[in-house]
Amino acid sequence: MKTPAAHAGSRDLDSRGRTVLDRKVVEKIAGQVASEESFAGGSSGGFLGIGAHSDFSARPKVTVELAGNIAALSVEIGLLYPVPLRQVTERLRRRISERVTALTGVEVRQIDITVSWLKPADETTGRRRLL
Amino acid sequence: MRQHAGALNRTWLVILGILTLAGGVLILLAASGTLHAMSPAMAPAESPVLTGDLHTAFGPASVTAIVLVAGVLLGALGLLWILAQIPRKNPADRYRLHQDPASGTTLCEASVLGSAVENQINTLPGVVGSSALLRGTAREPDLTMKVTVNNRADIQDILHSINARVIPDLSTALETPLRRTGIQLEVSGRNPVSGSTVATTGTVIY
Numbered sequence: 049m050k051t052p053a054a055h056a057g058s059r060d061l062d063s064r065g066r067t068v069l070d071r072k073v074v075e076k077i078a079g080q081v082a083s084e085e086s087f088a089g090g091s092s093g094g095f096l097g098i099g100a101h102s103d104f105s106a107r108p109k110v111t112v113e114l115a116g117n118i119a120a121l122s123v124e125i126g127l128l129y130p131v132p133l134r135q136v137t138e139r140l141r142r143r144i145s146e147r148v149t150a151l152t153g154v155e156v157r158q159i160d161i162t163v164s165w166l167k168p169a170d171e172t173t174g175r176r177r178l179l
Numbered sequence: 180m181r182q183h184a185g186a187l188n189r190t191w192l193v194i195l196g197i198l199t200l201a202g203g204v205l206i207l208l209a210a211s212g213t214l215h216a217m218s219p220a221m222a223p224a225e226s227p228v229l230t231g232d233l234h235t236a237f238g239p240a241s242v243t244a245i246v247l248v249a250g251v252l253l254g255a256l257g258l259l260w261i262l263a264q265i266p267r268k269n270p271a272d273r274y275r276l277h278q279d280p281a282s283g284t285t286l287c288e289a290s291v292l293g294s295a296v297e298n299q300i301n302t303l304p305g306v307v308g309s310s311a312l313l314r315g316t317a318r319e320p321d322l323t324m325k326v327t328v329n330n331r332a333d334i335q336d337i338l339h340s341i342n343a344r345v346i347p348d349l350s351t352a353l354e355t356p357l358r359r360t361g362i363q364l365e366v367s368g369r370n371p372v373s374g375s376t377v378a379t380t381g382t383v384i385y
Contacts, residue, residue, distance in 0.1 A: 121283075129295045130348035134276050137285045163276075163287035166295035166352070 069152055071112050078121055079107035081147040087128040087136055091164070102126045102165045119148070122160040129166035137161045180312060180325050180363065181266035191260065274317035274353070289313040292352065299345050300324065305332025307369045320353055322346070323361040329369060338362065 082088050083106065090108035094100030108125040121144065127136060145156040208214040212224030222228050237243065271289035296311040307327045314321040324345075328337060341362060350356050 129299075130351040132354045133287060133352050134278070134285070134354050137276065138278065141283055141285075158281070159283035161283065161285045163285070163291055166291055168295075168299070 069154075071114055074112045074114070074119060074121075074148060074152055074154055075110045076107070077151055078110040078112065078123065078144050078148050081144050082110070082123060082125060082140060083107045085140060085143065087131050088140060089126045089167075090124075091126065102167055104128075104167075104169075114154070117153070117155055118157050119154045120158040120160075121148075121156060122162070124162045124164050126165040126167060127163055129168050133163065137163070180268065180310070180323055182269050183266050184263040187260075187263055268312060269314055271313045271315060271320070274313075274320075276317055276353075287317075292349065295352075296322070296324065296345060296349055299348065300326055300341065301371075303337050303340050305329060305337060305371075307367050307371050315358060317353060318355055319358045320349075320355070321359045321361075322349060322357050323363070325363045325365060327365045327367045327369075329367055329371070334364060337364075 079090070083090065086104075088108060089102060089104035090106035091100040092103040092106035104126075108123055110124075111122045113120045113122075123140075123144070125140070127133065141159045141161065144159055148154060148156050205214075208217075209221065209228060210224060214221045215223040222230070237246075270293075273286050273288045274292070276285040276287055277283065290313075293311040293313050297309050300306055300309040300311070305328050307329050309324060309326045311325075312323045314323070324341070326337065326341070328334065346357060346360055
């Protein structure tokens with residue numbers, strides 16, 4: 049037998065409606081988390097995938113497969129060269145998994161990472177030194 | 180850069196050599212009569228080795244079929260051997276870099292690593308062009324490089340830079356020392372295509 053207060057609370061929850069996240073939201077969150085790492089990047093520019101160039105400030109391409117509340121991600125990413133690829137991708141995997149679960153509540157079970165390009169960091173910022 | 184079927188050729192040439200040598204020795208022994216002296220069942224010297232009627236032996240259709248199949252088989256083996264002579268690159272497909280596949284896979288195309296190495300070599304002074312090829316596995320990678328230089332290049336300096344920077348960087352990326360590295364140098368009269376622009380970092384005083 050429920051107390052009137054608990055009953056009222058549950059009715060209250062029902063009346064609030066539901067929040068539904070599109071798959072694309074999870075994809076974008078995961079892409080944003082990945083691009084926040086300094087060693088990772090995506091590709092930008094181009095038309096229909098032609099002429100796209102690697103860019104450390106772009107979001108990597110993420111595809112999400114949702115099965116209920118469990119997600120499997122596949123990330124296509126560009127990395128800084130030279131970084132230890134195993135360590136860096138493992139760190140990235142943990143970070144994406146933590147952040148996506150924290151922000152959306154979706155449990156991330158698998159993250160497949162494909163390294164699509166490797167580029168050295170620009171040694172100079174391209175800016176002149178100001179005195 | 181390309182691999183040849185050296186080991187395969189050596190193995191088969193040794194096997195065929197031993198077989199032909201044994202056949203030759205047998206013919207010599209039969210011709211000199213030594214074989215007849217050792218075993219009287221064998222034909223004596225200067226007399227036919229085969230005495231039976233060969234037409235009846237090859238009469239049945241099954242024998243013809245067996246000879247035909249054996250001939251086709253030998254021909255196919257010979258053809259395969261010829262095809263194996265085509266020099267091949269045998270590049271590594273993709274390197275698997277994950278520890279635990281249950282939490283997800285990490286894949287990197289070997290050509291992606293190869294182009295990173297090429298970009299690094301192309302920045303060395305005097306280098307006109309380069310191509311890098313990775314073979315083997317992610318745990319035991321082999322790197323082969325072809326570096327084209329022009330007359331302004333200091334070859335010792337380039338080799339030193341490759342050994343001191345390019346190879347250690349690839350080792351860092353793959354987190355394992357390279358099993359084998361090969362450098363092929365080529366000289367060309369072309370001018371380098373890269374290095375047409377440079378970011379200005381001059382000091383400006385306002």
